[in-house]
Amino acid sequence: MNRKIFFLILFLGISTWFLSSCKSGESADNDELAGETIDSADIREEILISMLAPSDMAVMLIDNPALSFNKEIINPSSNFDKYNTNSKIALNIGVYTADLSYASLFEQEQITYDYLDIVKDMSEEIGISQSIEKRHLDMIKNSKLDKNDMMKIINESFMNTDAYLRENNRQKVITMILIGGWVEAQYIAVSLSKDSPDTNSQLTESILAQKISLELMNKALENVAGDKTLMPLKADIDKIYKAYLIMEDNMNDENFKEFCLLIRQVRNNYVV
């Protein structure tokens, strides 16, 4: 009898620990992405920096009737197998979420479904369960949805992921997903601009407007000195911010082209 009770207590203890830490039992950089525990009893004044989600980034940047869907731009689904560390997986959850949001804006149901399925698998690989609900995948597969309906599904799925990570103190993972998504959405936008500010003035305006979202990202990354996972990403963000300042100071074809080139370099580094 006592043995049974001992195992029951042990089971409950392990389950509680598992729920509070919620790490998947895989690859090397897992611990680094687990984040720190904050004692909520001590919090009196909280600050949340609500950087844009990849799906919201896509809407703000490329929801533009003059643009069209180009499958060649997005990260191929076949790359999915390449990502074998938690850092790469987190970054590319952001990348694929931006891609599927782009597809949904142009009502590309099949690509939206396929990429959402990939994001679901990748999320599960780093221990994020129940982010994308089966009923949502079924709705995209089986119903004729317009872009607003698809956007609601994508946003609700992302919110599930965000909530799960926040509640399990894995802020670092969500930061990496947001950075991956921000860069990919910008990459799609600069690709559609064909590296020229004159291709579509509304698109150029949207690209330039994202300077403010980068300022929030900088604020969120203020205290990452010494974090070897986030420091290289902060360096990328700093470089992009400097490119924004150069364009703000002198907006011309050359500076815009340099900005596009930088976005392309950073993005290509994330998806390899």
Next chain:
Amino acid sequence: MNLKLKHIIVAALLVFLSFSSANAQCIDLVKTKGFTYLDTSKYIPEARFNSLPLREGDDVDIYKSFFKGRNYRIVVVGAENMPKLNFKVTNFQRQVLYDSNITKEESWDFISDKNQNLIISVEVPKAEKDKKPQSGCIAVVIGFAY
């Protein structure tokens, strides 16, 4: 089974169950009360999860980007056991653009006149003297319309 052991098991079970339900409460608040006040037939909810547990007397600042020409609705709601929340929207110079203390509304609709980062400050009013402060989830739900 002795009484002490029974108490330990019951306490462990309660800790386990309360932890599991606390995790689900904030997202439920967003998707039920938050989405109702947002009116998802008119506004598409943004994807970030801006909800957390607070106690009476606590406050939270949420930093968020808003884009020129976009039509936004900001909704601030709390769990059933929480008092009515106050919220202000300010710029980074703390100039007040909206104050729910004046309007007594749970939401604010506005069109952003420029690209700007704003701060949504939510305050849970203090508990009455000699009363134990309540705690529960609060949620800031932001949506945009086409």
